[in-house]
Amino acid sequence: MNELNLKIDLDKLTEDERNTFMKLVEKTQKDEQEWKNGDDIFYIALDGEIEEGVYCEFSDLDKQMIEFGNIYKTKEEAEAFSKWLKIRRKLEKFAEEHNYCEINWYDSDQSKYFIYYNYESNKIKVGWNNYTTHADVYFTLKETAEEAIEFIGEERLIKDYFRVKE
Numbered sequence: 001m002n003e004l005n006l007k008i009d010l011d012k013l014t015e016d017e018r019n020t021f022m023k024l025v026e027k028t029q030k031d032e033q034e035w036k037n038g039d040d041i042f043y044i045a046l047d048g049e050i051e052e053g054v055y056c057e058f059s060d061l062d063k064q065m066i067e068f069g070n071i072y073k074t075k076e077e078a079e080a081f082s083k084w085l086k087i088r089r090k091l092e093k094f095a096e097e098h099n100y101c102e103i104n105w106y107d108s109d110q111s112k113y114f115i116y117y118n119y120e121s122n123k124i125k126v127g128w129n130n131y132t133t134h135a136d137v138y139f140t141l142k143e144t145a146e147e148a149i150e151f152i153g154e155e156r157l158i159k160d161y162f163r164v165k166e
Helices: 015-034 060-068 075-098 142-152 154-161
Strands: 040-044 050-054 112-118 123-129
Touching (some): 040 060, 040 075, 123 154, 142 154
16 A cells, blocks of 8 residues: 655645545545444455454454455345355356357457346346447357356346345
8 A cells, every 4th residue: 555644734725625635535544444443344265154353453464355345344245245256256167168269359240148137127138249348257159148047047146146136
């Protein structure tokens, strides 16, 4: 982390400059303020299990977990992300094993298929595009994407991957 200690006379700033400065200060301190020494924390351990601990402001490991995003206020939050992560990895692995060729984003003639949730129909659907990526898992055939839905299970995708609330 890069740190800079400044002494600033706020009276020399205009009101707009003070407001902008204070917003920037708040932004840099937000993550650190969110966690207080002694807070209960939950995190995903190396084996995928949810572990519980106590936050320590002097712990480099706790600071790294905050930076990486692997620290949660409740066990339920940690479990939800763990389920999402497991499904994401299964989709990636399914695509790696079943795509008939490598996705070529420079080939606009090659269709790329992805799975999404449609709120209007309340169903999992398969979409496609040829040259834009949306940080999704892509399949070379529509049928492969449909097989991935069957493999994971539509209800599990809706609940744990797309996190649709009923």
